[in-house]
Amino acid sequence: MRLGFLAAALIALALTAGGAHAATTVYPVSFFSNSGVASPIRLLGNNPSVATFSRNDSVGLNYGTDITKFTISVNVTSVTPNTTYLWIRFGRRNLLSFTNAAGVGLLTPGGAPTQNIYAPIVGPGLYWINSVAYASGCAAIGGCNAIMIGNSSFSAAGSVFGASVVGATPEPSVWALMIVGFAGVAARLKAERGKRAGRPALA
Helix, strand or coil: CCCHHHHHEEEEEEEEHCCHHHHHHHHHEEEEEEEEEEHHHHHHHCCCCCCCEECCEEEEEECCCCCEEEEEEEEEEECCCCCCCEEEEEEEEEEHHHHHHHHCCEEECCEECCCEEECCCCCCEEEEEEHHHHHHHHCCCCCCCCCEEEECCCCCCEEEEEEEEEEEEEEEHHHHHHHHHHHHHHHHHHHHHHHHHHCCCCC
């Protein structure tokens, strides 16, 4: 009975995983560098308070867990009407150093090769930054657990945006692996229960 309940719970968890983004999103636990960002501590955790990024400002955020193949979501609360680019770079934070992950096929707004992802900010809202370009680069450095994020030098003079809640959510491929794992555990438990049911009772 116990095994059956556990198997059912695992299957239910697998079936609902696709819609459970809020429960699986991780948030920064610390910041390790800051260049001009006002109140970067407001970016830690699931915090609705706003940090302000002027042109060329940036901050390093440590998630304390592996965020390789995660999608970063940035809640932009306000932005000036001139051209504004948010940039993000994935990497690994170890003690006092940050190692950049190599990105594949990334270009600046001007079309030059780069290690950053640039996203144009056209108004307030939630911006999703996919990390697929860093998959191999993160693997090469033992996994990514941190990002650098900022207001780019490609932004217009006077550009400013406000941001809160910089979450990291597993991408669909990660969910698929988790569901396969849950299904495997459930099948193993079911098989074990079948073996026990087939054993003769002790005299």
